[in-house]
Amino acid sequence: MKAILIDDEPKARRLLEVLLKENCPKVTRIIQAEDLLSGVALIKEEEPQLVFLDIEMPEHSGLEILNFIDKESFNFEIIFTTAYSEYAIQAFELSAVDYLLKPLRAQNVLTAVEKAITNLGASRINLKLEELKEALSSAQFKKIALPVSNGIRFVPFDEIMLLEADGMYTKISTIQEEIFISKPLRHFVDLLDKIPIFYRPHRSFLINLSFIQQYVKSDGGYILMDNGKSVSISKDKKEEFLELVNTI
Incomplete structure (x- = not known):
C-alpha cells in the first residue's frame, strides 16, 4: 500500500x-x-x-x-x-x-x-x-455517524428516540426505523456524554429526553417513550431523573 x-x-x-x-x-x-x-x-x-x-x-x-x-x-x-x-x-x-x-x-x-x-x-x-x-x-454537533453494513449512516440527534443494549450490539430506535449497530451501548454513552438531550436512566438504555411521553409511577416506576417503548429506571437514578425532567 x-x-x-x-x-x-x-x-x-x-x-x-x-x-x-x-x-x-x-x-x-x-x-x-x-x-x-x-x-x-x-x-x-x-x-x-x-x-x-x-x-x-x-x-x-x-x-x-x-x-x-x-x-x-x-x-x-x-x-x-x-x-x-x-x-x-x-x-x-x-x-x-x-x-x-x-x-x-x-x-x-x-x-x-x-x-x-x-x-x-x-x-x-x-x-x-x-x-x-x-x-x-x-461548535455545535447535530449528527452522529453510525457504521452500518454498507457504509456510514449519518443520523441527526433529534431523530434518535433511544438506544438499547443488546449484548455487544446496540439497537437504535429513530423516528423512522430501528438500526442494529455492532458496538456496545457503552460506546454511545461515552460518545454522547456531552450532548444534553441524551440521558441514561438505566444501564441498558440511553434515551432522548425530547421523546419522553410519560413517567409511570406503577411497577416501581418506568418511562414510556413516544414510540411506545417502556424504559426502566434504576433505583439510584429515579430521584435524579425526576429532578431532571422537572427542569425541562
Whole structure:
C-alpha cells in the first residue's frame, strides 16, 4: 500500500514514517509533503490508499482538503494527526473520522492503519469530512455517524428516540426505523456524554429526553417513550431523573 504524509513539521513526518516502517508492513511506500497544496498534488499523481493529514498547518488547514479534491475522487482513507482539544476529539468520533493524537505512539498508528485498511472503499470519507468540518466550524454537533453494513449512516440527534443494549450490539430506535449497530451501548454513552438531550436512566438504555411521553409511577416506576417503548429506571437514578425532567 502507498501512504502520503502531509505535515508542515519535518520531525513529525520523520517520526510517523519510522513508526509506519517499523509497525505497518502493509504500507510499502511512503511519500511526504510539507503543506496541503503539495500534498493534494501528490494525491492526484500517486493515488495513495492512505493519507496522514495534519490539521494545523500554515496557509491551509488539513480540513480544507475538501476544497481541492473532487468528492468523486476520494478513493483513499484519511487519518488526521492532531493535538486538538477534547471538544474537537468528540467531533472526530461523532463524525467517525480516524485520527491520531500527538505525540504519536506505535500501537495507535498500527491500530489506525488496520482500521483504515478495513474501511477502504466503503467509509464515504468525503461525507464524514463534511460532517466533521461543519461540527468544528459551528461548535455545535447535530449528527452522529453510525457504521452500518454498507457504509456510514449519518443520523441527526433529534431523530434518535433511544438506544438499547443488546449484548455487544446496540439497537437504535429513530423516528423512522430501528438500526442494529455492532458496538456496545457503552460506546454511545461515552460518545454522547456531552450532548444534553441524551440521558441514561438505566444501564441498558440511553434515551432522548425530547421523546419522553410519560413517567409511570406503577411497577416501581418506568418511562414510556413516544414510540411506545417502556424504559426502566434504576433505583439510584429515579430521584435524579425526576429532578431532571422537572427542569425541562
